Amino acid sequence: MTSTSSTRKVADSGDSGEFERQRIPADKQLSGTYFLGAYAGEHVAGTEFVIGASLVALGVSTSDLIWGLLIGNLLAVLSWAWVCSPIATRSRMTIYWYLERLAGKHFSTVYNLLNGLIFAVVSGAMVTVSASAFRVMTDIPPQTAWYPQSVSFVMLALFVGAITVWMTVKGFKLIANFSTVCSPWMATMFLASGVITVPVLLHTGQLDGITSLNGVLDTFVWTGTTPDGSAGISVWVIAAWAWGANLPMHLGMSDMSILRFARKSSYGYFSAAGMYIGHFMAWICAGLMGATAALMAKSSLIEMDPGGVAFRILGAMGLIAVVVAGWTTSIPSLYRAGLAFQAVFDRFSRVQVTVATGAATTVIACFPFVFTQWLNVLSYFIMLIAPVGAIIAAEHFLLPRLGIRPFWREQHGLATNLPAFASWGLGVAVGIMLLSLHVIHLFTLFIPVWLVSFLGYPLLCRLAGAAKGNDTREPYEAAYGPVLKRGSTEPLPTGYQPVNRRNPWYAIAVVCLLAILGIAAWGGVTDNAVAHLETFQSLIILPTLLYFIAATMWMKGRRKPRSRLGRSTSPLASGAD
Secondary structure, three states: OOOOOHHHHOOOOOOOOOOOOOOOOHHHOEOHHHHHHHHHHHOOOHHHHHHHHHHHHOOOEHHHHHHHHHHHHHHHHHHHHHHHHHHHHHHOOOHHHHHHHHHOHHHHHHHHHHHHHHHHHHHHHHHHHHHHHHHHOOOOOOOOOOOOOOHHHHHHHHHHHHHHHHHHHHOHHHHHHHHHHHHHHHHHHHHHHHHHHHHHHHHHHHHOOOOOHHHHHHHHHOEOEOOOOOEOOOHHHHHHHHHHOOOOOOOOOOOHHHHOOEOOHHHHHHHHHHHHHHHHHHHHHHHHHHHHHHHHHOOOHHHOOHHHHHHHHHOHHHHHHHHHHHHHHHHHHHHHHHHHHHHHOOOOOHHHHHHHHHHHHHHHHOOOHHHHOHHHHHHHHHHHHHHHHHHHHHHHHOHHHHOOOOOHHHHHOOOOOHHHHHHHHHHHHHHHHHHHHOOOOHHHOHHHHHHHHHHHHHHHHHHOOOOOOOOOOOHHHHHHOOOOOOOOOOOOOOOOOOOOOOOHHHHHHHHHHHHHHHHHHHHHHOOOHHHHHHHHHHHOHHHHHHHHHHHHHHHHHOOOOOHHHOOOOOHHHHOOO
16 A cells, blocks of 8 residues: 655655645646556555465465456556546645645544554554564564564564664665665566466475366465365455555545646556556465465464565575565655654654654554554555545535535635535444444445445535535636646656666666576476475575666666656655555
8 A cells, every 4th residue: 555645756846845735737747657667666565475475364266366356456447547547637636735625624634644643554564574584584483463472573673663764764765766676676576486386386286186277276375265264255355355455545545646747647547557566466476475385384374474485485585575575665654654744743843753653663563463464454444544535536526516616615715624524434434333243344344435425425515505606617627727738849857767778787687587587487397396496596696686786777877867856756655555
């Protein structure tokens, strides 16, 4: 999940620092190339290690997983393209400014507090993931309970958390650039883990008389039953999870802050790059990696942490992958949490608020329940945030059809939009009721919650007299202003730097990534795939080191973006997932 404050990575206005309270002018709108790269890199991060393994433990079958992820990720893409992107490109506003105009300062304050809490927990969970990699290099046992089982682990989590806070405060730009370097390597490592584990699973299956790939996957990976033998989740629950995992970004509207820079509304379809690389390929490969690691360790997957899993399959490079994946998520999440809280406690500086938030986040990281129960924790947060996006969607799509212009609160001179507060409360109340009655799976709960707020808000607006005294102009122009179109010439945004594929460092980096995949694929044609796994772990060290050198040199050789592109153009500056 990830990217409520993603606007901070894209642009600024020169004087004030960002277009926080301005519509994006025509000459600052970005082409589709930026969004394709941003979404492709944003959704391969630390959460993929946790979610991929969790889906295995939840007992989904192989066919249900494949179809569920295909359907759910498609619904997520359509949510970006049909709901979030049209609002973003018509209004050209951040979600923060939009909410303040829609419902008033009190509403946006509550939202910022909840938003900050969510990202603080995300950051804490990913600190725990990074700490699990460092744990492997010590004699600290895996931390799989809801509470810390080792004083040494607490000290380790505090140490990793302290580094995370320091880098967030002092080195965010450097980390954002480093994330850009790491993103292609992370995707390659996920894919390589899937490629290298399939021959190992096939070899293991042959020992038990199982010769088909489907049979091996159904027996050892996605078995259709949980570790305790109970029935697993269905294809529709998987589809709902894949759809709702990023709900805060699409139906929750936080990606308005990114897509307001999009030249065309259709750029919302580019989210498919993130969904099918990160939330399809990476989740499947993480599941293969987790199941194979548990099989080799003769242990249950629920008794292993991300560091232990990655080390079993990818060796030392797996530990680096876990650390990097954790940090590229925890640092931007902490950064966004600090921004959200600082908007509420504005008498303190961003650094002061970030340090205080980081201290709390580090304490959270000491309790592994945050990542061991990650899917459940995230589902509760999604339930709380879903009504906000539904209210924005109803304000834009439904109110004009009922004769009510968007931002009617402003026109009526009201300090607070009471129907918005009531709709938020109504949606959450329905979610709590359904949860208590056990009539719907937690992963699907966001659907009725979102729909109740989406349909309830316009009705409450009508009852509150929102249709009275409306502006007679076209409703969107009256609320947002005229459409900001480019002229006949379309200059590149200031500071834009396309990928220079003729740079020799770029070519070396690509060759290194292909070499890693080639070494992994080699295991499929060897006589002993299990023995090749150790060879693979050794052979990928050199191309990995060369990749980081080449990618870093390539980045240094690029023309430095001028200040008008803001803090960072890194897709991972917003965090992943």
